[in-house]
Amino acid sequence: MLINNKARSLAAISIIAGLLSGCSGPIAKNSEVTDKKTEQVTLKFHFWYNEDQDNWKIVYKEFEKKYPNIKIEAVTAGDNNSIDYLKKLDLAAASGDQIDVMMFSQPQFYTQRAAIKMLEPLNNYIAKDGYKVQDEYYIDPSIGDKTYALPAKKTTFFVMLNKNHLDEAGLPVPKDWTWDEFLDYSKKLTKGEGANKRYGTFFHTFPIYYQIAQINQMDNYYLYKDDGKTLNLDNPLIKRSLDIRKQAEIVDKSATPYSETVSQKLSYRPQFFNEKASMIITGDYMIPEAGGTDKVPANFKTVFAPYPKVNKNDPTTTISGGDLMGVYAKSKHKDEAYQFVRWYTTEGITLQGKYIPAWKKADVSNVLDNLIASSKTPDNVDKESLLNVIKNSIPQKFNIPKPYHDEIDKAYIKEVERFLLGEVDTDAAIKNASQKVQEVIKNNSK
Structure with a gap:
């Protein structure tokens, strides 16, 4: 999972830096999401996972059930290749394609794009919802005083x-x-x-x-x-x-x-x-x-x-790591995009049953049951030793x-x-x- 030298590693994203400068407009209050219930919004969610294999369709279904005015449309090759995905994401941004929510598998992929203002700061949304990232999640991906993403799964x-x-x-x-x-x-x-x-x-x-x-x-x-x-x-x-x-x-x-x-x-x-x-x-x-x-x-x-x-x-x-999920700075539906990001990184990822959440309130034992059950031969997976590792491994400082x-x-x-x-x-x-x-x-x- 390596990236080539500077000229090559940032080649794709540097071409869109100019397009993204000055793109962060005033942030609307989160309450507007519920105020606009009659307005149907379709969010384009860019990521790399296989939808069927990783239960993403269950995620969309449950989210849309709770927020019927918001529809999730996936943009993924479904091949679990997060490197090729980044090239496609950057090309989509450079081409002016619709992007509302995006995900990153490595923190450096996130920081590269935050550096060119590709990601919307979430501070106002978080303050409106009344929580602190470090209290809610095991990972705090803040860069300086700005938070550009919320952590989804936690890597152990x-x-x-x-x-x-x-x-x-x-x-x-x-x-x-x-x-x-x-x-x-x-x-x-x-x-x-x-x-x-x-x-x-x-x-x-x-x-x-x-x-x-x-x-x-x-x-x-x-x-x-x-x-x-x-x-x-x-x-x-x-x-x-x-x-x-x-x-x-x-x-x-x-x-x-x-x-x-x-x-x-x-x-x-x-x-x-x-x-x-x-x-x-x-x-x-x-x-x-x-x-x-x-x-x-x-x-x-x-x-x-x-x-x-x-x-x-x-x-x-x-090792402290995991997926980070953010809102595109040029999205026309930032309120709804944040709503999906916050919901997925708490309730959604738990319902999905495929990853260990970075959300501190998740029931880890239940999550492990779901993960083990999804294996071809669940009896060949020892839950006792796994639970001991997950519960007693201290995440390093992020x-x-x-x-x-x-x-x-x-x-x-x-x-x-x-x-x-x-x-x-x-x-x-x-x-x-x-x-x-x-x-x-x-x-x-x-």
């Missing part, structure tokens, strides 16, 4: 484990563990040789897997510090992250070698469900798939453990990334890949990555 990262493999190795389901213990499990779960070898774990190619010991910290977890200019690669947890990868993949040979992952284009779903790896670090978006799917069935029970800690006395934390965040990730990963392929050692990888990241920051500070 954890470890999924094959229960049969644990039993075979005589290992209990971890309820609280460190990276050292994770590595020990990985080693004990590894079995066989050659083409039939089963690895203890598998690291995918998403950005988090290149800084696994740092990325779940409560704060200061990006490759740069809060000012967006100071490097954070001298953080000892960066070196710890690389050491963990080296220990698992090179020393213990208990994780799929990076060379195989990239050359064979391996992915975490088939590696786990085809029992080529006993455990994977992943997010709660995998809960509905934990019991298998028609495409990739599961013939074993999946149990869950929290994201590993660096030190035994550290809190059990999870730091707003810089618009060039993905460009920094890409520069860093390129150098770490050389380390994982055995071309350079740990110190050289960090030194080279620091130089490359510093260049990105310098180029974006002009």
Whole structure:
């Protein structure tokens, strides 16, 4: 989920900056939504999810039942590709197409578009409704003193484990563990040789897997510090992250070698469900798939453990993330658009039963029941260990990334890949990555 360098990552959105300048007009009071009951409004909702697979039609139906004057019309390719969706969203904005509500899968996608005034500030609406975002939601996506979106689903990262493999190795389901213990499990779960070898774990190619010991910290977890200019690669947890990868993949040979992952284009779903790896670090978006799917069935029970800690006395934390939902700054139906955003991020997402809400008042146990029930084989999903992880994982502070965040990730990963392929050692990888990241920051500070 990476974006190319600045010139390419912002190419699509920069062409519409001029079109959007000065587009924020006076904000109408929310009461006007109910005052205009006789006026039928159709909102264009732009996102990337598959409507049938993720129960979106139930969302529209329930919302329209409560607000009969507002109709929701989805604009989605339905392919769950949030990167391609962004290109289509930016093109729609540049073409003057109707956009009322939009969603973002990553905070940097949100900040990029807030920076060019593509999103309507929601402060007046929130004040009118009489709540504080930080009191209502686990995530506060405010940028400075402005809130441009409300959080929909809350992401919790954890470890999924094959229960049969644990039993075979005589290992209990971890309820609280460190990276050292994770590595020990990985080693004990590894079995066989050659083409039939089963690895203890598998690291995918998403950005988090290149800084696994740092990325779940409560704060200061990006490759740069809060000012967006100071490097954070001298953080000892960066070196710890690389050491963990080296220990698992090179020393213990208990994780799929990076060379195989990239050359064979391996992915975490088939590696786990085809029992080529006993455990994977992943997010709660995998809960509905934990019991298998028609495409990739599961013939074993999946149990869950929290994201590993660096030190035994550290809190059990999870990466803070999730979908953000906002109102288009040029929408002609901002009141109704906000109404849908607020309803979906509270009642709607709970009724949908596909994601864990960022809304603090949601019944998490009931949500998990719905998620597990949607799996192909619900009996193969262990709710007890999952509920323990969800309830006891503390979301980290939600730091707003810089618009060039993905460009920094890409520069860093390129150098770490050389380390994982055995071309350079740990110190050289960090030194080279620091130089490359510093260049990105310098180029974006002009």
